[in-house]
Amino acid sequence: MIELSDVRKVFPARRTAGEVVALDGVSLSVARGEFAGVVGPSGSGKSTLARLVNLLERPTSGTVTVDGRVLTDLDAAGVREARRSIGMIFQHFNLLDSRTAAGNVEHPLELAGVGRTERRRRVAELLDLVGLADRHASRPAQLSGGQKQRVAIARALAARPSVLLCDEATSALDPASTTGVLELLRQVRAELGLTVLLITHEMSVVRAVCDSAVLMSDGRVVDGGPLTEVLARPDSALAAQLVPAPAGSGVGGDLVLVTVTDAIPHGAVLQTLTAELGLSVEVVGGSVETVAGRRFGQLLLRVEGDDGRLDPALARLRAGGALVERTAAGDPRPQPDADDAPPRPHREPDVQRLADAPDVQR
Amino acid sequence: MNDWSRIAPQLVDATGETLYMVGVATALTVLLGVPLGVLLTITAPGALAPHPLVNRLLGLVVNLGRSLPFIILLVLVAPVTRGIVGTTIGSTATIVPLTIGAVPFLARLVETSLREVAHGKVEATLAMGARRRDVVRTVLLPEALPSLVAGVTVTVVALISYSAMAGAIGGGGLGDFAIRYGYQQFRTDITLATVVLLLVVVQLLQWAGDRWARRLATS
Numbered sequence: 030m031i032e033l034s035d036v037r038k039v040f041p042a043r044r045t046a047g048e049v050v051a052l053d054g055v056s057l058s059v060a061r062g063e064f065a066g067v068v069g070p071s072g073s074g075k076s077t078l079a080r081l082v083n084l085l086e087r088p089t090s091g092t093v094t095v096d097g098r099v100l101t102d103l104d105a106a107g108v109r110e111a112r113r114s115i116g117m118i119f120q121h122f123n124l125l126d127s128r129t130a131a132g133n134v135e136h137p138l139e140l141a142g143v144g145r146t147e148r149r150r151r152v153a154e155l156l157d158l159v160g161l162a163d164r165h166a167s168r169p170a171q172l173s174g175g176q177k178q179r180v181a182i183a184r185a186l187a188a189r190p191s192v193l194l195c196d197e198a199t200s201a202l203d204p205a206s207t208t209g210v211l212e213l214l215r216q217v218r219a220e221l222g223l224t225v226l227l228i229t230h231e232m233s234v235v236r237a238v239c240d241s242a243v244l245m246s247d248g249r250v251v252d253g254g255p256l257t258e259v260l261a262r263p264d265s266a267l268a269a270q271l272v273p274a275p276a277g278s279g280v281g282g283d284l285v286l287v288t289v290t291d292a293i294p295h296g297a298v299l300q301t302l303t304a305e306l307g308l309s310v311e312v313v314g315g316s317v318e319t320v321a322g323r324r325f326g327q328l329l330l331r332v333e334g335d336d337g338r339l340d341p342a343l344a345r346l347r348a349g350g351a352l353v354e355r356t357a358a359g360d361p362r363p364q365p366d367a368d369d370a371p372p373r374p375h376r377e378p379d380v381q382r383l384a385d386a387p388d389v390q391r
Numbered sequence: 392m393n394d395w396s397r398i399a400p401q402l403v404d405a406t407g408e409t410l411y412m413v414g415v416a417t418a419l420t421v422l423l424g425v426p427l428g429v430l431l432t433i434t435a436p437g438a439l440a441p442h443p444l445v446n447r448l449l450g451l452v453v454n455l456g457r458s459l460p461f462i463i464l465l466v467l468v469a470p471v472t473r474g475i476v477g478t479t480i481g482s483t484a485t486i487v488p489l490t491i492g493a494v495p496f497l498a499r500l501v502e503t504s505l506r507e508v509a510h511g512k513v514e515a516t517l518a519m520g521a522r523r524r525d526v527v528r529t530v531l532l533p534e535a536l537p538s539l540v541a542g543v544t545v546t547v548v549a550l551i552s553y554s555a556m557a558g559a560i561g562g563g564g565l566g567d568f569a570i571r572y573g574y575q576q577f578r579t580d581i582t583l584a585t586v587v588l589l590l591v592v593v594q595l596l597q598w599a600g601d602r603w604a605r606r607l608a609t610s
Contacts, residue, residue, distance in 0.1 A: 083518055112520035123515035127533040136529065137519040181515075188519065 030224040031059040031082055031192060036091030038077050038248075051077040052088070053248035059241075061191075064218055064225045066235040068270065069245035078245070079196045079228045083115045084108050096191055113141060116185030120197035122177040124169040130180045131156065131165040137187045155183040159213060175206030182213060186221070193218075195227040199234055207231075211238050232271050236320045242267060256321040263288055263352055275314030275329040282331045283339060288352035289317055289326040298351050301342055302332060309333040329356070398581065402568065406588055408482040409564035412557075413550045416489035420546060424494045425539070427453070428501025429527055435506075439513065439523050439531075456495030461553050464492050465560055482563035485554065493550050500542035504535040537608035544600025548593050555589065565589055 038052040051074045059065040067075045080086040081093055084100050093100045100111055124133045131152050138148045156162050159179040169177055178198060185193060195214065199207040215238055218225050229235060235242050235256075243253030244267040252267040253259070260268045263286075274286070287298050302310050310330050317326030332339060339355075346353050431453065433439040434446035459467070465488045469479045472487040508531050516530050532539070558566025565585045573582030 085514060085518060109520040109522065112518055115518070117515070117518040119511060119515060121509075121511055123509070123511040125512055125530060125534055127536065136516070139529070140516075140519055140521045140525055184519075194518075 030061040030063070030096060031057070031065075031226060032092075032094035033057040033078070033081065034092045034094070036078075036081060036088045036093065038074070038081065038086060039089045050248055052081070054091075055245075055248070055250055057243060057250065057253075059224055059226055061224055062218075062222055064215070064238055064240045065227065066239035066242035067226065067228045067245060068230065068232065068235055068242055068267070071230060072247075073245040074248040075228045075230075075245050076196055079117075079194050079226060082192070082194055082226060083112050083117060113137070113188045114190045115192045115194060116188070116190035117194040117196065118178065118181045118185050118198045120200045122169070122174075122181045122201075124177055124180055124184075126169050128168075129165065130161060130167050130169070130172065133169070133180055134183045134187055137184060141188055151187060152183075155187055156180075158186070158217065159183045173206065174202050175209050178202065178206070178210050179213060182210070182217065186217060189221075191222075191224060193223050193225045195225065195229075197228055197230070200229065200231065207234070208237075214238060236271060236318060240321055242271075244270065257290070257323055257325075260320060260325045261288070261290055261293075261352065263354060271320065272316065272318055272325060272327060274327055275316065282333050283335050284313075284356045285330045285332055285339075285343065286354050286356045287328045287330060289324065289328060290352075291323050291325075293351055297349070298346055298353055299330075301346055302330070302339075306338050306342055308335060308339070398572070401572075402565075402584060402588065405563070405565045405568035405585070406592070409551065409554055409566075409589075409592070412482045412485050412489060412554050412562070412564055413547060416486050416493060416550050416554075417543070417547050419486070419490040420493040420497050420550070421543060423490070424497030424546070425501050425532075427494060427498040428505065429531070431498060431502040432505040432531070433523070433527065439526060453495040453498050456491065457499065459492075461488075461492050461556055462559070464488055465557060465562075480561045485557040485562035485564070488557065489550055489553055492553055493546055496549060497542060497546045500545065501535075501539060504538035504542055505531050507538060508534045537604045540600060540604040540607060544597060544604070547596050547600070551589065551593055551596075 034056050036052055036055045037050070040049040040051060042048040053074075055074070055078060057067075057078070067078055069075045077086055081088055082095060084093065088101060091101070095111065095115060098111055100108060103111060125136065128136065134152045134155050135148050138151060143151070152165070153162070156165050159182055161176060161179050161183070164172065164176065164180075167176075169180070172180065181198075193214075198214075199210055202210060211234060214225065214227075217223060225238075227234070227239065239256060241253070241255045242259070243250045245251065252265055254267075256271070259265050260272065262268060285298075285302075299310060302308050310332055313329050313331045315326060315328035317324060317328075319325070343353050343355065427449065431446065431449050434442040434449065436443060436446070456464075468488045468491055471491075472479045472484050475487055476484045478484050512530050512534060513526055516526050521529070554562065554564050555566030555569070558564055558568070558570050561567065565588060569582050569585040572578055573580075573585060
């Protein structure tokens with residue numbers, strides 16, 4: 030549904046900043062009906078990525094394909110037409126203060142040349158969908174953050190898009206509103222069969238709603254895939270961010286990290302270690318979360334009384350499909366760029382922020 | 392000094408002339424100044440339709456118009472006035488320099504107002520598939536409307552002051568009256584009367600403009 034192929038985006042040097050490579054050869058594919066997340070620290074290029082999908086930002090090179098149409102090949106009129114089938118919501122809502130909630134939802138319909146009676150009908154339907162039927166006459170200034178984002182969602186859905194882009198859509202909301210907006214996004218995705226691309230820096234948002242995600246760093250995709258698959262990879266950088274490994278610093282003895290998923294219950298591991306080997310096992314850290322509707326977690330176990338049978342037992346468990354590994358205290362996961370990685374080039378912090386700022390091209 | 396019964400109707404006529412000049416000039420100024428302000432805004436670098444050359448050219452014209460003292464402008468545009476109206480004397484003729492003087496003034500105020508509209512709103516509208524002219528029509532102008540009304544009010548008050556200056560070279564209206572009767576005939580009381588009248592007109596206009604802008608902002 031959304032296909033980015035080897036996309037590069039370079040912002041030319043300006044008086045205040047040097048050339049910024051916001052995206053450096055990014056390829057990304059989102060299937061129809063998928064709820065995909067893009068995560069990464071600020072400056073990693075994730076917002077630029079979202080803005081490329083509807084060509085608010087033109088890539089320096091590479092192609093953008095949405096719903097079979099190669100947007101990068103279209104002329105201005107073609108791009109405008111294509112944008113109608115791509116809804117977008119923003120961190121700061123971007124509602125028009127001069128219009129009521131209903132007027133804001135009506136705006137894209139006016140632009141699309143929909144007749145007045147049809148517009149009225151559709152606006153009522155959309156405000157009802159987002160649960161704000163009673164606030165149709167309210168101005169944005171009279172609405173809470175969560176309500177404003179609901180109006181923005183109704184507006185984004187007005188022209189019946191097949192794709193919804195969410196650029197940090199919950200980052201300005203309190204936790205309760207965030208939960209409400211995410212529930213609404215899941216609901217409209219299911220009801221309308223939307224493909225959603227959600228940009229966020231909050232891992233909890235990805236855990237709550239996404240089917241898949243990519244992790245960006247310095248303008249590149251460094252990890253990604255369906256969450257259930259990502260989380261089952263013990264060395265995944267994305268998994269490490271989604272479900273941080275339990276800290277076991279200051280704990281002596283043999284440490285064993287067990288990855289828990291629906292498919293691979295940890296019961297067998299505990300059974301083997303305690304009952305079969307007769308070792309003393311203690312949980313020193315861990316968490317189990319529901320991600321993409323599935324259970325996922327990691328347990329850090331301290332094992333005492335190993336007489337040389339632990340390693341063969343772990344190998345046997347691994348052969349049986351369990352995700353278990355020995356680990357050192359305080360560093361349960363192999364860090365991708367610890368000692369052996371070359372030092373990253375120094376970048377000015379404000380340059381990084383610029384790369385992510387929506388108004389960077391002004 | 393008992394000639395007020397003779398002077399009062401003339402004062403009323405002069406006030407009428409001032410309102411006529413300022414009224415027509417305001418309408419023309421809005422008609423020309425708002426589009427010019429829009430052009431200045433959208434051709435700026437990074438704006439809706441960046442066009443550095445056009446932007447710099449328009450900026451130059453506007454700055455030129457704004458830096459000229461109005462009294463100089465009056466004399467300078469006299470040939471243009473004669474070309475359009477046929478004469479340079481009287482209130483109808485004064486409308487020409489008034490408009491030429493006020494258009495750059497309003498254009499800058501319009502530009503400032505439009506620049507205040509958050510870029511995110513423009514972007515959200517472009518993301519809906521809007522054309523640039525749709526963005527101007529449905530986002531920039533409506534969102535900036537309270538501020539635009541305030542800008543027009545300031546322009547009207549400036550026009551009244553300009554129109555009084557135009558009186559100095561036979562432009563008609565209250566300024567003309569004050570100079571001919573008050574200054575040249577040493578009638579300080581008549582000068583004072585015109586000052587009071589001007590003050591009342593300005594106060595009324597400012598009050599109405601403020602009220603309108605506030606209503607727009609809160610409705």
